[in-house]
Amino acid sequence: MIAAVLLTVALALLAAFQLALILGAPIGQFAWGGQHRVLPVGLRIGSGVGIAIYVFIALLALDRARVVDTFPDRFSAVGMWIAFAYFALGIALNAISRSAPERYAMVPVTIILSTLSLVVALG
Secondary structure, three states, rough: HHHHHHHHHHHHHHHHHHHHHHHHOHHHEEEOHHOOOOOHHHHHHHHHHHHHHHHHHHHHHHHHHOOOOOOHHHHHHHHHHHHHHHHHHHHHHHOOOHHHHHHHHHHHHHHHHHHHHHHHHHH
């Protein structure tokens, strides 16, 4: 349960970061390849989709830890393995970013997210 709560907190912080990007904060060098200081509309929409994904994964994690009862057990079990794969892939994608700030900030973040989601998936 602790890993699920920590994952949810980390995802909430990441959602706040994405919301700041949507609202035009000049921190785009940490996201989406780091090519835009302020994100263009298309990437802002992508950040909105990212927030929705984070909410869904947080619900999966809390369901898997039996903090909430939102999904069938099998669905949350499989979903957490997919979330783990998503974050593991994120490690690689952030590691090859052309943006040094994105690499240095987001690789550790995705390692944490990946590790926590693995712990939750293992149940």
